[in-house]
Amino acid sequence: MFPEEFDYHRATSVEEALELLATHADEDGDPEGGDADVAVLAGGQGLLPAMKARESTPDVVVDVSDLDSLRGVEAPERGGDDDADGSLAVGALATHATLADSPAAGERATVLAATAGEVADRQIRNRGTVGGNLVEAHPAADLPAATVAADATLALAGPDGERAIPAEEFFEGDGETAIENGELLTEIRVPSARAAGGAYAKKPHPASGFALVGVAASVAVRDWTVTDARVVASGATDAPARLRGVEDALVGGGADRETIADATERAGEDVDPKEARADATASGEFRVHLLSSYAERAVTSAVERATGRAASAEPRED
Ligand SMILES: Cc1cc2nc3c(=O)[nH]c(=O)nc-3n(C[C@H](O)[C@H](O)[C@H](O)COP(=O)(O)OP(=O)(O)OC[C@H]3O[C@@H](n4cnc5c(N)ncnc54)[C@H](O)[C@@H]3O)c2cc1C
Known part of the structure; x- marks a missing residue:
């Protein structure tokens, strides 16, 4: 048509x-x-x-596709004058491919870089932009959950100037966001604390590649103990859902497979199967059922990226 x-x-x-x-x-x-x-x-x-x-x-x-000033993925020099919080700035017009391939994002916002590489197919990743994906706010899109896991802040420019809003408050429902008429999403900012390990695991829709469910995880690990975790589901609900039961069970626990498996067992606790998204491809119950397994994959990969080592089977003593 x-x-x-x-x-x-x-x-x-x-x-x-x-x-x-x-x-x-x-x-x-x-x-x-x-x-x-x-x-x-x-x-x-x-x-x-x-x-x-x-x-x-x-x-x-x-x-707005000619606005080159919104296309970059930039990290301030470590220790430089503008390295106040070591953050990463992703222009709203950066394509998924640019973000996925960016060494700066790979170092400073692993969860975003890893997720961008999972969006659709190569052709769409070469054209589609990070900002478009976020403003579109499709419930089964990948990057909204990743920005919440990254604790990112979204910068909006509008007739009354600029404002910044945490990603967690930006997504309000199926296609609904906090952006107002006349506003432009200009940048996605990631704090340095989120440079830690990040990963995304999704069960793709067999036809479109959108997430039946996906889980974005961002963790920090010190001395084989998880010190911080954000674990966020896409596809199961109309807006990204933080899996707080999993996060609480991870923090303070060991960075090993046994602890991760126990913690991610709780992934279904934060999404009521009766309230979960349901369509011809998957019921709400099935989507919630999938969450534990995808959370386990995402958190395990995130921990391995944070430590640079394969996760041990059991808690480590050293
Ligand atoms: C076949 C297919 C498969 C797909 N699979 C996936 C998938 O697996 N995972 C996934 O996450 N997505 C998937 N998508 C969605 C696609 O990747 C996103 O919709 C796309 O990235 C949106 O970005 P865009 O730059 O093309 O936005 P556009 O199409 O140009 O815009 C999308 C919306 O955002 C608004 N908008 C765009 N940029 C801004 C801005 N800077 N400020 C304010 N408003 C803005 C537009 O007005 C419009 O409403 C798929 C799409 C298709 C067609």
Whole structure:
């Protein structure tokens, strides 16, 4: 199917993009902006299929894909003047492939880099952007859970200036986020504490590759003890779900397979099977059933990345 007719504008700067969004959001006289009248076009891997299926029918499309300033994955020099918190900054227009292949992300935000490499297929990873994936907020998308596991903060630019919001507060439901009309997601910032081990394990939908369920894990390990853990599920609920029972059971415990298996057994405790997402491919009960096994895989890989060693079978004495 072809999309409905729309006006197309190509922004050459963030300021121009914001101006275009403000101007056209107000065209229908609604000062808060029209209801999905204006759409931002980044990589087009979510928006264009939706427009062709007429699930999205914007009057105006603002193409931001030329905004090179939002494309980088950057880490300040360690010990440099701007290395205040050792954080990583991912431009909203960085593609999944750029993030997956970035040495800086591999070092400073392993959970994000590992997850980006699991999004869809190579073609989509080369076009689709991190920001588009997050704003689209598909319940079965991979990166929303990873940004929550990374404890990331999302930077938004809008008519009233900039604001930053924790990823955990950004995702509000199926396709629902805290972004407001006229705002542009510009950057994803990861604190240095999350440089630790990160990993993502997913059971992909057999046709689309989206997550039936996926689990993103970010852990810190000291002296073979897990000192910090964020474990977050995608696909099971409308917004990323922190598996707090698993996190609590991991922290203070050993970084070994036996302890990880015991802790991740609790993965189903935070998602009510009756409330979980259900469709023709998988029931809510099945999705919740899968969580323990995928949490175990993700946490084991995260621990191995944090320690640089294969996880031992049992708690270590040394
Ligand atoms: C066949 C197929 C398989 C897929 N499999 C997966 C998968 O396995 N895992 C997964 O996570 N995803 C998957 N996706 C989804 C896809 O990867 C994402 O939808 C895509 O990355 C979105 O990014 P984009 O740059 O293409 O966004 P666009 O399509 O350009 O935009 C998506 C939405 O975000 C808004 N938007 C984009 N950028 C910004 C911004 N900077 N600020 C404000 N709003 C913005 C747009 O207005 C639009 O509403 C799949 C998609 C397809 C078509």
